[in-house]
Amino acid sequence: MPGRSDGVPCDIYIPHQKSKTLESTAATEKTPSTRRKSILKSATSRLAEGTPRRSIHLSNIVEQRVFQDDEIISTPKRGRSKKTVQDDDEDYSPKKSVQKTPTRTRRSSTTTKTATTPSKGITTATATPMTPSQKMKKIRAGELSPSMQQRTDLPAKDSSKSELQLAREQLHVSVVPKSLPCREREFENIYAFLEGKIQDQCGGCMYVSGVPGTGKTATVTGVIRTLQRLAKQNELPAFEYLEINGMRLTEPRQAYVQIYKQLTGKTVSWEQAHALLEKRFTTPAPRRVTTVLLVDELDILCNRRQDVVYNLLDWPTKSAAKLVVVTIANTMDLPERLLMGKVTSRLGLTRLTFQPYSHKQLQEIVTARLGGSEAFKGEAVQLVARKVAAVSGDARRALDICRRATEIADTAAVKCVTMLHVQQALAEMIASAKVQAIRNCSRMEQIFLQAVAAEVTRTGVEETTFMGVYQQVETIAAFMGVTFPPPGRALRLCSKLGAERLIISEHSRNDLFQKILLNVSADDIHYALRVAEMVN
Numbered sequence: 001m002p003g004r005s006d007g008v009p010c011d012i013y014i015p016h017q018k019s020k021t022l023e024s025t026a027a028t029e030k031t032p033s034t035r036r037k038s039i040l041k042s043a044t045s046r047l048a049e050g051t052p053r054r055s056i057h058l059s060n061i062v063e064q065r066v067f068q069d070d071e072i073i074s075t076p077k078r079g080r081s082k083k084t085v086q087d088d089d090e091d092y093s094p095k096k097s098v099q100k101t102p103t104r105t106r107r108s109s110t111t112t113k114t115a116t117t118p119s120k121g122i123t124t125a126t127a128t129p130m131t132p133s134q135k136m137k138k139i140r141a142g143e144l145s146p147s148m149q150q151r152t153d154l155p156a157k158d159s160s161k162s163e164l165q166l167a168r169e170q171l172h173v174s175v176v177p178k179s180l181p182c183r184e185r186e187f188e189n190i191y192a193f194l195e196g197k198i199q200d201q202c203g204g205c206m207y208v209s210g211v212p213g214t215g216k217t218a219t220v221t222g223v224i225r226t227l228q229r230l231a232k233q234n235e236l237p238a239f240e241y242l243e244i245n246g247m248r249l250t251e252p253r254q255a256y257v258q259i260y261k262q263l264t265g266k267t268v269s270w271e272q273a274h275a276l277l278e279k280r281f282t283t284p285a286p287r288r289v290t291t292v293l294l295v296d297e298l299d300i301l302c303n304r305r306q307d308v309v310y311n312l313l314d315w316p317t318k319s320a321a322k323l324v325v326v327t328i329a330n331t332m333d334l335p336e337r338l339l340m341g342k343v344t345s346r347l348g349l350t351r352l353t354f355q356p357y358s359h360k361q362l363q364e365i366v367t368a369r370l371g372g373s374e375a376f377k378g379e380a381v382q383l384v385a386r387k388v389a390a391v392s393g394d395a396r397r398a399l400d401i402c403r404r405a406t407e408i409a410d411t412a413a414v415k416c417v418t419m420l421h422v423q424q425a426l427a428e429m430i431a432s433a434k435v436q437a438i439r440n441c442s443r444m445e446q447i448f449l450q451a452v453a454a455e456v457t458r459t460g461v462e463e464t465t466f467m468g469v470y471q472q473v474e475t476i477a478a479f480m481g482v483t484f485p486p487p488g489r490a491l492r493l494c495s496k497l498g499a500e501r502l503i504i505s506e507h508s509r510n511d512l513f514q515k516i517l518l519n520v521s522a523d524d525i526h527y528a529l530r531v532a533e534m535v536n
């Protein structure tokens, strides 16, 4: 496909299996319009865009800008129109020229270059020069498994910006790179699962877990984008994609409303949505395409109404549903604790756990983001990676510290971030108000806070009860070899921490059954208690 000279808008970077049929101009001209139609019809686009027809252009512009500015994708966009998906592929383009239409740039890049491999512009050493079509052939033949490695793409340097500025932009967490280093195995796992389900047109459920900042959301959405691209190219049966996020729902049952809205574009009450979804997923409809539903931040949905989570995990087991659900949560054993063991085994969840990043991995992630930039000394990156890996293995945190270090270097009017700047960024983090407050707590109060964090991790639910926390206090105190406080004293600790706003407790009751919420991030607690050691 690359190197078409007929001027037909086509996506050179997307490999075509049926390239012969597409050679005919008529055929190609027809495809875009049909595709556009189907996208206009798709519920997901409606959801993302409100009134579909008019706003499609708007959304294109917005997304195109994102890609032009940084050649990155921030968050996966729902309801992409055909054009925007093409823009996705645009990311392969090694050029950073202004792109009026994606195709135009592509054509120019193909005419000026004989080797049309996307990897031409890739600066990482890992990229192999292989055209996407070659690669796809290999993937199909099973010689190669789909990986994100070769999709690495870094923006061409903008001469008006300093190295430090560019580095800072690249390090922003909202900038999700095309390829996620160190998550190739996970990518392939999820890819194989979803592709299999879509090919076989059957339902299933995958449970992805791991602590925050381990790239779960980024990996899953990366897989889905790849699959959407393949479906668009008729390399894969069409499927419908919906996503909900526990964090963004005011109430668990809103999940039904959101799902129904994405499917049909209609907003109904949760009762109606529930009934209609139940009907949809239990009534056979032979011509219906597979629905892929991503439920991110499942933990938060589990707050009180477990029936919602139950339904979300149960619907895929109905053969009529043709529903594939991918759930993402922070805790590994959430389904077991939430639903009864027997139920979970019947649900037949496919599981995948994302381990926290090691310091080597964090180093690789940051280095890949910097893309050969001179703005960072190697040892500075290494220091951040080591410090963060020692505490949480959270890529987000590592990127934040690096970004802050670039700012400090900027203020100091130097061109390169050194160990010194990183040290300073780490020290500042301890100086943050919340972290300071935690550091100023008594040892027992700190243990209590740790206990709340541990209880949140254990249950996967943000709201804890005093009883649960108290058990954790006992464990932690025993582990540390300190005498654990009797419940009365622990209750006093609890109200003191509440007064300091480090936790939110129920004022009205000061008993064993009161509910407790952490008002600082678990990370802050880790850092408050450990960064002191890290800096010194």
Ligand SMILES: Nc1ncnc2c1ncn2[C@@H]1O[C@H](COP(=O)(O)OP(=O)(O)O)[C@@H](O)[C@H]1O
Pocket: 172, 173, 174, 175, 176, 177, 179, 180, 181, 182, 183, 210, 211, 212, 213, 214, 215, 216, 217, 218, 219, 365, 395, 396
């Ligand atoms: N392997 C990786 N390579 C590059 N960046 C990563 C990687 N893993 C995580 N990140 C960065 O960390 C951020 C958080 O990742 P995310 O997928 O949201 O984590 P999770 O969903 O596990 O909490 C992402 O926005 C991305 O910028």
Ligand SMILES: [Mg+2]
Pocket: 216, 217, 218, 296, 297, 328
């Ligand atoms: Mg996430």
